[in-house]
Amino acid sequence: DQQVKQNSPSLSVQEGRISILNCDYTNSMFDYFLWYKKYPAEGPTFLISISSIKDKNEDGRFTVFLNKSAKHLSLHIVPSQPGDSAVYFCAANNAGNNRKLIWGLGTSLAVNP
Amino acid sequence: NAGVMQNPRHLVRRRGQEARLRCSPMKGHSHVYWYRQLPEEGLKFMVYLQKENIIDESGMPKERFSAEFPKEGPSILRIQQVVRGDSAAYFCASSPRINLGSYEQYFGPGTRLTVT
Numbered sequence: 001d002q003q004v005k006q007n008s009p010s011l012s013v014q015e016g017r018i019s020i021l022n023c024d025y026t027n028s029m030f031d032y033f034l035w036y037k038k039y040p041a042e043g044p045t046f047l048i049s050i051s052s053i054k055d056k057n058e059d060g061r062f063t064v065f066l067n068k069s070a071k072h073l074s075l076h077i078v079p080s081q082p083g084d085s086a087v088y089f090c091a092a093n094n095a096g097n098n099r100k101l102i103w104g105l106g107t108s109l110a111v112n113p
Numbered sequence: 114n115a116g117v118m119q120n121p122r123h124l125v126r127r128r129g130q131e132a133r134l135r136c137s138p139m140k141g142h143s144h145v146y147w148y149r150q151l152p153e154e155g156l157k158f159m160v161y162l163q164k165e166n167i168i169d170e171s172g173m174p175k176e177r178f179s180a181e182f183p184k185e186g187p188s189i190l191r192i193q194q195v196v197r198g199d200s201a202a203y204f205c206a207s208s209p210r211i212n213l214g215s216y217e218q219y220f221g222p223g224t225r226l227t228v229t
Contacts, residue, residue: 032216043204043220093216100169105155
């Protein structure tokens with residue numbers, strides 16, 4: 001049972017344009033969401049997070065939007081750069097569940113020069 | 114480098130041998146998590162530990178797998194009598210003790226286990 005779903009396995013975007021990565025979840029108990037970036041042969045790197053009490057969080061080129069009623073969040077990268085090419089994972093946490101993160105399967109982003 | 118350290122980075126074991134994976138958390142972090150990533154899959158939670166205490170091991174296979182985080186030294190994930198299906202990347206993450214309303218976990222580079 002995949003509680004966190006990233007339905008697009010891959011995404012290709014031109015340099016300078018916006019990248020939008022989507023994530024859906026099924027568990028209404030999730031109250032904290034995180035995005036990680038992962039390069040091959042490296043561990044995931046934390047990017048940005050959002051609490052369920054907010055609907056938007058911004059950090060430089062990265063913005064995460066949360067729509068609780070739709071159980072949907074998205075990561076926007078503007079402008080996209082070739083160095084952003086990586087696999088992006090969405091993860092969710094239920095604060096009452098010992099902090100373990102539940103992960104999506106990832107979306108591979110390719111930013112073309 | 115004050116990041117999460119994992120060693121070895123690559124480990125090759127024959128079927129039936131034991132694998133020991135080590136993780137040193139970031140300085141000041143007392144919470145450690147182990148995750149496994151099988152080929153073509155996302156990360157799967159295995160176990161959550163604090164010093165000398167297993168908090169949540171709901172993701173650990175019932176047999177052959179164990180984890181510890183002693184008072185001194187790194188956290189160890191131990192896999193006894195490895196089988197080919199254990200081949201995967203194993204990631205360790207850590208987080209600080211004080212919960213400031215955020216739940217970020219910081220990951221090490223992973224150990225890639227290959228069972229031949």
